[in-house]
Amino acid sequence: MTGPAILLLLAGLGAIAWVSARARAMRLQTAARASGRRDAVHSLPGYHGWYVALWTLVPAGIFLAVWANVAPGLVMQDVLSSPAAQSLPADDFSRSAVLGEARAIATGNQAGAFNPLSQGLVEPYKDAIGKYGIAGAALALVLAFAGGAYAFTRVRPDFRARTRVERLVMATLLIASLLAIITTLGIVASLLWESFRFFSMVSPVDFLFGVKWSPQSAALGYGNDDAFGAVPLFWGTIFIGAIIAMVVAIPLGLMSAIYLTQYASPTVRKWMKPTLEMLAGVPTVVYGYFAALTIAPALRDFAVKIGIHGASSESALAAGLVMGVMIIPFVSSMADDSIAAVPQSMRDGSLAMGATTSETIRRVLIPAALPGVVGGVLLAVSRAIGETMIVVMAAGLAANLTLNPFASVTTVTTQIVQLLTGDQEFDSAKTLAAFALGLVLFIVTLLLNIVALRVVKKYREAYE
Amino acid sequence: MTAMIQNQESMTPAVETKMTARDVKVFYGEKQAIKGVSIDVDMDNVTAFIGPSGCGKSTFLRTLNRMNDTVASARVEGTITLDGEDIYAPSMDVVQLRARVGMVFQKPNPFPKSIYENIAYGPRIHGLAHGKADLDVIVEKSLRRAGLWDEVKDRLHDSGTALSGGQQQRLCIGRAIAVEPEVILMDEPCSALDPIATAKIEELIHELRGRYAIVIVTHNMQQAARVSQRTAFFHLGELVEYGVTSDIFTNPKAERTKDYITGRYG
Numbered sequence: 001m002t003g004p005a006i007l008l009l010l011a012g013l014g015a016i017a018w019v020s021a022r023a024r025a026m027r028l029q030t031a032a033r034a035s036g037r038r039d040a041v042h043s044l045p046g047y048h049g050w051y052v053a054l055w056t057l058v059p060a061g062i063f064l065a066v067w068a069n070v071a072p073g074l075v076m077q078d079v080l081s082s083p084a085a086q087s088l089p090a091d092d093f094s095r096s097a098v099l100g101e102a103r104a105i106a107t108g109n110q111a112g113a114f115n116p117l118s119q120g121l122v123e124p125y126k127d128a129i130g131k132y133g134i135a136g137a138a139l140a141l142v143l144a145f146a147g148g149a150y151a152f153t154r155v156r157p158d159f160r161a162r163t164r165v166e167r168l169v170m171a172t173l174l175i176a177s178l179l180a181i182i183t184t185l186g187i188v189a190s191l192l193w194e195s196f197r198f199f200s201m202v203s204p205v206d207f208l209f210g211v212k213w214s215p216q217s218a219a220l221g222y223g224n225d226d227a228f229g230a231v232p233l234f235w236g237t238i239f240i241g242a243i244i245a246m247v248v249a250i251p252l253g254l255m256s257a258i259y260l261t262q263y264a265s266p267t268v269r270k271w272m273k274p275t276l277e278m279l280a281g282v283p284t285v286v287y288g289y290f291a292a293l294t295i296a297p298a299l300r301d302f303a304v305k306i307g308i309h310g311a312s313s314e315s316a317l318a319a320g321l322v323m324g325v326m327i328i329p330f331v332s333s334m335a336d337d338s339i340a341a342v343p344q345s346m347r348d349g350s351l352a353m354g355a356t357t358s359e360t361i362r363r364v365l366i367p368a369a370l371p372g373v374v375g376g377v378l379l380a381v382s383r384a385i386g387e388t389m390i391v392v393m394a395a396g397l398a399a400n401l402t403l404n405p406f407a408s409v410t411t412v413t414t415q416i417v418q419l420l421t422g423d424q425e426f427d428s429a430k431t432l433a434a435f436a437l438g439l440v441l442f443i444v445t446l447l448l449n450i451v452a453l454r455v456v457k458k459y460r461e462a463y464e
Numbered sequence: 465m466t467a468m469i470q471n472q473e474s475m476t477p478a479v480e481t482k483m484t485a486r487d488v489k490v491f492y493g494e495k496q497a498i499k500g501v502s503i504d505v506d507m508d509n510v511t512a513f514i515g516p517s518g519c520g521k522s523t524f525l526r527t528l529n530r531m532n533d534t535v536a537s538a539r540v541e542g543t544i545t546l547d548g549e550d551i552y553a554p555s556m557d558v559v560q561l562r563a564r565v566g567m568v569f570q571k572p573n574p575f576p577k578s579i580y581e582n583i584a585y586g587p588r589i590h591g592l593a594h595g596k597a598d599l600d601v602i603v604e605k606s607l608r609r610a611g612l613w614d615e616v617k618d619r620l621h622d623s624g625t626a627l628s629g630g631q632q633q634r635l636c637i638g639r640a641i642a643v644e645p646e647v648i649l650m651d652e653p654c655s656a657l658d659p660i661a662t663a664k665i666e667e668l669i670h671e672l673r674g675r676y677a678i679v680i681v682t683h684n685m686q687q688a689a690r691v692s693q694r695t696a697f698f699h700l701g702e703l704v705e706y707g708v709t710s711d712i713f714t715n716p717k718a719e720r721t722k723d724y725i726t727g728r729y730g
Binding site: 265266343345346347348349350351352353354355356359363364367368 | 529531534536559560561562563564566567569571573574575576577585586589590636639640643
């Protein structure tokens with residue numbers, strides 16, 4: 001019995017369970033009402049239907065999910081104990097090739113065998129798959145019937161099916177939220193594990209404090225120990241994401257927030273705010289080629305014209321400027337929120353003292369809104385240093401440790417992309433370095449986010 | 465004004481009139497909030513505006529230092545003068561006006577700065593102090609006048625928002641005093657305070673009387689009776705009656721005033 005068939009069968013059983021339980025509940029409740037015991041009726045018939053249907057489906061479903069993971073092992077065991085398996089080659093590699101081929105033929109994914117050995121294993125495979133398929137389906141059906149029957153006998157007018165169903169809804173929601181957390185933990189665990197493997201090949205001190213980044217030469221065997229020094233990458237990331245981008249984003253974002261909250265008329269605000277926020281909706285790859293194809297060449301020409309040496313067509317400045325523009329809506333909407341959160345009475349207090357609007361903004365609103373603004377900027381920084389597409393396209397690959405914004409620098413994210421694209425074996429330091437870089441990036445953005453949220457929260461409390 | 469009855473005979477003639485309002489009307493969009501109010505505010509007396517909620521007393525108070533300008537839909541008609549000068553004239557500098565006509569709000573609103581900085585705020589922006597020593601003098605003088613100096617002199621650099629509600633309100637009064645205003649407008653300054661803090665503010669108003677023209681809006685009639693010498697009763701955007709406080713409370717001329725102070729509505 002195939003997977004889809006058994007699922008359909010279960011769904012049918014569930015539907016039958018729902019309909020029959022609902023009908024039974026209706027009948028019992030009508031009888032209960034007729035006898036005048038109106039208060040004895042607890043849940044609507046539909047809830048009884050759901051209760052029985054869930055008892056039919058959930059245990060069987062859980063069993064099937066477990067079975068799907070266990071069955072292949074059982075099948076394999078059967079096949080290996082068949083007489084034809086005695087002639088399998090000894091080494092693991094060809095052994096698994098033969099077994100894989102036999103299974104492909106048995107399940108109908110492959111027409112004929114290249115290896116004559118496989119042919120002999122097809123029959124045992126077919127037998128085993130059929131046997132465990134039927135066993136699994138039968139067990140699932142038994143479970144479905146047992147669950148359904150148990151629940152069906154509990155359908156009574158005063159049975160609290162509604163509360164039971166509610167409990168299951170809560171369990172489902174809990175599982176959904178746990179899944180997200182478990183996924184996060186899984187990602188962190190994999191990062192930690194692979195980074196640990198990397199650090200068993202390369203010393204963490206060399207990685208964190210080394211100033212020479214050249215993973216390719218190390219992989220090709222003529223590198224030295226310094227080849228995984230990530231300082232130029234960290235510097236490039238900070239230079240582009242935390243310095244150049246912020247020089248653009250902080251003043252522009254802050255000033256536009258001030259204009260929008262303090263000076264703009266409601267009509268202007270109604271149009272300008274969504275337009276500004278549209279910047280956040282532009283796909284980053286579009287920013288990327290805008291930076292690479294429009295801004296970068298223009299900057300290089302400009303640099304050459306004013307006589308700056310070492311101007312590259314993939315400059316830190318181009319990537320940083322465009323990233324700054326991308327970040328503007330973040331800064332401006334956080335600043336907007338925190339300025340708007342400063343009570344009107346502060347503004348009135350200042351204006352009533354004879355302060356002008358700009359004095360009020362400078363001396364009262366900005367200081368009062370500062371923690372919120374700082375929080376917004378930190379979030380923006382964490383967004384900027386994790387940004388990938390713009391820097392991959394516009395920042396270049398040369399790991400330079402330079403202060404010249406017209407020179408090419410590289411970032412952590414660019415290098416991760418570079419290390420992991422193409423065919424890679426997964427046990428070289430070169431590939432594993434990507435995980436170590438990812439770990440560093442993760443820790444830094446996590447810290448930035450924690451600090452930012454804390455700052456914002458502390459400030460919010462002050463006015464409530 | 466037909467609805468308004470002036471108890472002219474009981475007014476002492478020798479007072480110096482500080483602000484006058486003539487036929488002032490205020491509109492919020494289409495809605496008229498003040499319907500032609502004329503009143504004189506003088507230097508020697510505390511003037512109280514009383515009336516039920518929504519009668520326009522706060523709105524009218526805010527026309528006296530043009531704080532209604534911050535409300536986009538508000539429009540003011542009529543004439544209001546300060547020392548004979550029309551404050552709604554185009555030549556009037558609003559910023560200067562508000563320095564001369566200070567305001568204290570319903571809810572204490574100290575800036576989230578130190579006590580010292582709260583007081584120093586006004587003198588700084590108006591350039592009243594010449595150097596740090598001068599500013600220290602202004603801060604001490606203002607805090608003394610606000611009756612707060614002894615309570616805060618050892619913690620001038622603590623945050624103003626950490627003070628109690630009553631202290632915060634006196635800080636706000638001190639902040640207004642620091643720019644040497646001529647008139648102080650108080651918009652229900654005690655409505656957010658407990659009785660003890662209220663008593664302190666009322667005592668302070670007594671002490672400030674004569675030095676500044678004081679106008680206080682209150683919904684508490686006992687308070688009006690305690691702190692003011694002149695009382696104006698507002699109802700539905702009209703000035704119903706204006707006169708010597710004791711007359712208003714003991715011998716009101718208008719029926720509406722009598723009904724209000726005897727507690728028939730409001």
